Amino acid sequence: MTVPGPGSGGGGGDAGSGPPDIAVVGSINLDLSLDVERFPDPGETVLGLGVARGGGGKGANQAVAAARLGRSVALVGRVGDDGDGHLLRHALEAEGLDLTGVGTADDPTGLAVIEVDPSGENRIVVVPGANAAVTVEQLDRAGPAIDGAAVVLAQLEIPVEVVEALAIRPNRRGRLVLNPAPARPVSLAGVDVIVPNRTELALLAGGEPAVTVDEVVDQLRSLPEPPAEAVVTLGGDGAVVVTGLAGAERRVEEVPAQPVEVVDTTGAGDAFCGGLADALCLGADLVAAANWAGRVAALAVTRHGAWSALPHRSDLLH
Numbered sequence: 001m002t003v004p005g006p007g008s009g010g011g012g013g014d015a016g017s018g019p020p021d022i023a024v025v026g027s028i029n030l031d032l033s034l035d036v037e038r039f040p041d042p043g044e045t046v047l048g049l050g051v052a053r054g055g056g057g058k059g060a061n062q063a064v065a066a067a068r069l070g071r072s073v074a075l076v077g078r079v080g081d082d083g084d085g086h087l088l089r090h091a092l093e094a095e096g097l098d099l100t101g102v103g104t105a106d107d108p109t110g111l112a113v114i115e116v117d118p119s120g121e122n123r124i125v126v127v128p129g130a131n132a133a134v135t136v137e138q139l140d141r142a143g144p145a146i147d148g149a150a151v152v153l154a155q156l157e158i159p160v161e162v163v164e165a166l167a168i169r170p171n172r173r174g175r176l177v178l179n180p181a182p183a184r185p186v187s188l189a190g191v192d193v194i195v196p197n198r199t200e201l202a203l204l205a206g207g208e209p210a211v212t213v214d215e216v217v218d219q220l221r222s223l224p225e226p227p228a229e230a231v232v233t234l235g236g237d238g239a240v241v242v243t244g245l246a247g248a249e250r251r252v253e254e255v256p257a258q259p260v261e262v263v264d265t266t267g268a269g270d271a272f273c274g275g276l277a278d279a280l281c282l283g284a285d286l287v288a289a290a291n292w293a294g295r296v297a298a299l300a301v302t303r304h305g306a307w308s309a310l311p312h313r314s315d316l317l318h
């Protein structure tokens with residue numbers, strides 16, 4: 001697949017030149033990443049092989065991913081009034097993001113502790129901190145960016161009521177893409193595209209993770225108020241794109257995975273969502289967008305970390 005349209009190889013566009021291409025409403029975390037030889041059993045202590053600190057949070061990850069692909073991006077969220085919060089603000093500004101919608105909370109900045117084993121698999125514990133203080137009122141203060149963006153991205157590391165209010169905003173013109181992670185009960189009314197992995201979809205549908213494409217479609221159809229379109233990511237098995245989900249013109253397309261040597265899967269889903277939003281902004285249909293997103297995610301898993309692994313557009317030109 002060719003690169004979908006022009007874009008710079010660096011950060012996003014000018015934050016002051018009108019509505020952004022993409023608005024992201026979501027979490028901002030400091031990531032503490034631990035390399036381990038194997039995951040410890042309950043009650044067991046294992047020695048770590050290395051440790052790294054970096055930016056994270058599903059919202060910030062997806063915003064940085066889209067900005068590095070050349071999109072102008074506005075981020076709405078919260079950090080603490082602490083050293084981690086100041087550090088993350090500076091790092092996000094350096095990526096070219098519009099942080100007008102990022103507030104400061106009394107709670108400490110969100111923290112994620114990530115264990116990564118030699119196969120690249122990870123286990124993650126997130127302490128929401130300031131992310132739990134994101135409010136519906138922040139959406140109104142960031143209204144011009146949210147309502148004017150071509151694509152709006154959201155996840156579930158912030159209060160569910162904020163995401164639900166975002167979905168039904170009457171003046172929002174762009175498509176709302178919801179990555180329902182971590183999976184928990186949420187109204188899908190107003191959501192245009194849902195992007196779960198197979199585990200998240202199973203939790204939302206109240207079943208076991210799907211094995212076949214037909215099971216994926218059945219679980220999507222069983223969701224209360226299912227959106228019209230869905231992209232279900234399947235890790236090494238690629239992805240499944242379903243359009244016309246609520247009607248008679250349903251279309252199901254399988255998107256193959258890119259063969260790569262996996263180093264670290266941290267942030268792979270966020271890289272995928274950032275790539276998907278990038279392609280949708282450039283007018284790609286959902287299948288083409290998912291193919292492009294798969295390329296972005298595949299390159300990300302060949303690198304360590306979250307932000308440190310996210311590719312620039314120039315990285316995908318060869």
